[in-house]
Amino acid sequence: MPITITVNSADQTRAVGQALASQLRPGDLVMLSGGLGAGKTTFTQGIGSGLQVKGRVSSPTFIVARVHPSLVGGADLIHADAYRIKDLTDLETLDLDSTLDQAITVIEWGEGKTEQLSADRLEIEIHREHGGVATSSNGVVDLAQMDDGKRRITIRPLGKRWEGTDWETVFSAFEDGQEK
Structure with missing residues (x-):
């Protein structure tokens, strides 16, 4: 059964990722989907913060995969970013399956490409409304007006790994787009 959380800012998106991190353990696969600028990397920053990993979590688009070691002896x-992955051969070059059981793996743009890595996974869609008006009073576009920070985050737990997880408790701090 999917869990849907509405957030109103990038900070709240990170906070949802941080709350999720409390449930993650070695071997977990998290697949993130959503359009450009939806907040996939922002969400992963929250996971990284919750896991207390080394390094700034940033978009892996050009690196393809980045390892953030735990600072506290955890996983x-x-x-990873699967945007440029076209087929199974491309996926194999990332060698994600060799570390999957030891690390927590978060893959952006993985839908339709990386599901075979694990039947037990979280599929997370981050949706933002498109639109807004870019205004320019002096030739500079104000992108802040293009994005109000509102997102709908839908989490679909798949497989036995997630059976019995009390998602209501995990995300109890978030209600109707407001962080308690």
């Missing part, structure tokens, strides 16, 4: 965070 490493592997943050």
Whole structure:
């Protein structure tokens, strides 16, 4: 059964990721989907903060995969981007399956490409409304007006790993777009 959380800012998106981190353990696969600028990396920053990993979590688009070692003796965070992955051969070059059981793996743009890595996974869609008006009074576009920070985060737990997880408690701090 999917869990949907509405947030109103990038900070709240990070906070949801941080709350999720409390449930993650080595071997977990998290697949993130959503359009450009939806907040996939922002969400992963929250996971990284919750896991207390080394390094700034940033978009892995050009690196393809980045390892963030744990600072507290926990599992490493592997943050990957499958946007340029076209087929199984491309996926194999990332060698994610060799570290999957030891690390927490978060893959952006993985839908339709990385599901075979694990039947037990979280599929998370981050949706933002498109639109807004870019205004320019002096030739500079104000992108802040294009994005009000509102997102709808839908988490779909798949597999036995997630059976019995009390999601209501995990995300109890978030209600109707307001962080308690």
